[in-house]
Structure formats: structure tokens, C-alpha cells
Amino acid sequence: MGKLEVMNHPLIQHKLTIIRNKDCGTREFREVVNEIARLLAFEAARELPVEDVTIETPMGKTTSKQLAGKKLAVVPILRAGLGMVDGMLDLIPAAKVGHIGMFRDEETFEPHEYFVKLPSDIDQRQIFMVDPMLATGGSAIMAIDAIKKRGANPKNIKFICLVAAPEGVKALQAAHPDVDIIAAALDDHLEDGYIFPGLGDAGDRLFGTK
Numbered sequence: 001m002g003k004l005e006v007m008n009h010p011l012i013q014h015k016l017t018i019i020r021n022k023d024c025g026t027r028e029f030r031e032v033v034n035e036i037a038r039l040l041a042f043e044a045a046r047e048l049p050v051e052d053v054t055i056e057t058p059m060g061k062t063t064s065k066q067l068a069g070k071k072l073a074v075v076p077i078l079r080a081g082l083g084m085v086d087g088m089l090d091l092i093p094a095a096k097v098g099h100i101g102m103f104r105d106e107e108t109f110e111p112h113e114y115f116v117k118l119p120s121d122i123d124q125r126q127i128f129m130v131d132p133m134l135a136t137g138g139s140a141i142m143a144i145d146a147i148k149k150r151g152a153n154p155k156n157i158k159f160i161c162l163v164a165a166p167e168g169v170k171a172l173q174a175a176h177p178d179v180d181i182i183a184a185a186l187d188d189h190l191e192d193g194y195i196f197p198g199l200g201d202a203g204d205r206l207f208g209t210k
């Protein structure tokens with residue numbers, strides 16, 4: 001079973017409160033989503049491998065740690081996942097970026113895939129898949145199916161979101177038990193396919209489409 005990590009950090013809780021508020025405008029919503037993504041990237045990078053390197057400080061020779069150079073990829077689920085990409089890249093600027101286009105049917109909430117473009121060496125990369133919302137879990141499950149089908153190593157995939165519903169966590173863990181989930185918050189339940197209390201439609205709020 002994949003791990004679920006919920007980030008109960010005060011900075012994250014404070015920023016989430018800002019974007020949950022229905023009066024938060026597009027510009028601030030976008031900025032704060034990226035700020036939270038940056039904080040989540042910090043946590044997501046916790047298990048990156050490091051290696052010893054010998055350096056000289058002004059005081060003399062020592063052995064110190066550096067990143068071992070594992071290849072990384074950030075993979076947003078379009079559209080709303082795009083809102084988290086810059087924040088992730090602030091911390092891991094050398095990562096490649098893949099895209100998976102996915103939309104939910106407004107009545108059935110079934111996901112539909114409309115675009116997939118990944119780095120050609122995705123099989124060798126640690127993948128951080130990003131999407132602000134994990135609701136029924138359908139979009140995340142299908143997006144992970146898509147990257148596994150194209151060679152991604154299941155052990156190298158982490159799913160990173162802002163708000164998760166218990167229903168989505170359960171479905172994602174059942175479908176992809178090898179994928180760890182990092183969420184800024186675990187909310188109460190789903191109401192008509194939307195997370196309660198949640199923050200509404202993340203894509204529409206990020207791009208001002210409603």
C-alpha cells in the first residue's frame with residue numbers, strides 16, 4: 001500500500017486557508033498554489049539519493065553530501081496541475097516536464113484522457129505527478145496508468161496534490177499501491193463529485209474560466 005503523507009505544516013495550512021476562501025481572486029490563487037507547491041516539493045524531495053563528495057571549506061578538507069543526480073520529471077495533469085509546475089521547478093530546476101491532459105465528464109465524473117507527452121527517458125526518472133485535487137481519484141488513476149504504460153517505473157512515482165478526499169485516496173491506493181501520495185490537506189468527503197470543504201474547481205479558479 002502506498003503511503004499517504006498529509007502536510008500539517010502551519011505555513012501550508014495558512015496558505016490553504018487563503019485559497020479555500022471563495023473571495024480569493026485569480027491572481028492570488030495562482031501565486032499561493034505555486035507557493036504551496038514549492039513547500040510540497042521540499043517534502044517530495046526528501047528521499048532523493050545523495051552521495052559523498054570531498055570538498056575544502058575555508059577551514060580544511062571534509063566529506064559532505066550532494067544530490068546523486070537522479071533524473072527527475074514533473075508531470076502535471078492538465079489543466080489544473082499546470083498551476084503547481086513553477087513552484088515545483090523552483091526547487092528542482094533541472095527536472096524535465098511531461099504533460100497529461102485529462103478532464104472529468106461533468107455528469108459522470110469519469111476521466112477522459114486527451115493528451116500525453118512525456119520525456120523520452122521517463123523509464124529512468126523519478127516522477128512527481130502534480131494535480132491540486134484528488135477527488136474520486138479517477139483522473140490520477142488514469143494518468144498513472146498512462147505513464148506506467150509508457151515505461152515509468154512504478155516505484156519512482158509520487159502523486160502530489162493540494163487537497164485530497166478520503167474516497168480518492170482509497171481508490172488511488174487500491175489501483176496503484178506502489179505510488180505514495182503527498183497532500184497538503186485531507187478533507188472530509190465528496191459532495192456531487194467535488195471535495196468538501198475543498199476549494200471548488202481548481203482549474204477554473206487558476207485560469208479564471210468561471
Ligand SMILES: O=P(O)(O)OC[C@H]1O[C@H](OP(=O)(O)OP(=O)(O)O)[C@H](O)[C@@H]1O
Nearest residue numbers: 078079080103104135136137138139203
Ligand atoms: O479525482 P477526480 O474525481 O478525477 O477529480 C480530480 C480532477 O478534477 C479536476 O480536473 P478537471 O476535470 O476539472 O479538469 P481541469 O483541470 O481542466 O479543470 C482536477 O484538477 C483533477 O484532475
Ligand SMILES: O=c1cc[nH]c(=O)[nH]1
Nearest residue numbers: 135194195200201202
Ligand atoms: O473539488 C474538486 C473536485 C474535482 N476537481 C476540482 O477542481 N475540485
Ligand SMILES: [Mg+2]
Nearest residue numbers: 201202203204
Ligand atoms: Mg476543472
